[in-house]
Amino acid sequence: xxxxxxxxxxxxxxxxxxxxxxxxxxxxxxxxxxxxxxxxxxxxxxxxxxxxxxxxxxxxxxxxx
Numbered sequence: 387x388x389x390x391x392x393x394x395x396x397x398x399x400x401x402x403x404x405x406x407x408x409x410x411x412x413x414x415x416x417x418x419x420x421x422x423x424x425x426x427x428x429x430x431x432x433x434x435x436x437x438x439x440x441x442x443x444x445x446x447x448x449x450x451x
Contacts, residue, residue, distance in 0.1 A: 394443070398451030399428060408449055409434055 394400065396411050403409045409425040416422075420437040427434060438446075 394446065394448060395451065399449045400425075400446045401449055402446045403436065404434060411451075 394411060394414060396413060398411045399408050400411060401408055403423070403425065404427055407430060408428045410428055411423060411425045413424040414421055415424075417437045420439055421443055422435065422437050423443075425434045426432070
């Protein structure tokens with residue numbers, strides 16, 4: 387898989403997934419032609435599950451991890 391998922395791992399905190407909130411990655415799993423990102427909002431503690439394309443993953447910015 388030619389994505390930047392090797393740069394993202396569980397425990398990393400990223401911006402660009404949810405508006406106005408950072409998300410802590412819980413899990414990254416292949417999901418057909420996409421990658422399923424599961425995480426938790428750092429402020430709301432809301433669970434986020436989103437299938438992302440390679441371009442969408444590349445657009446995420448790792449804040450801490």
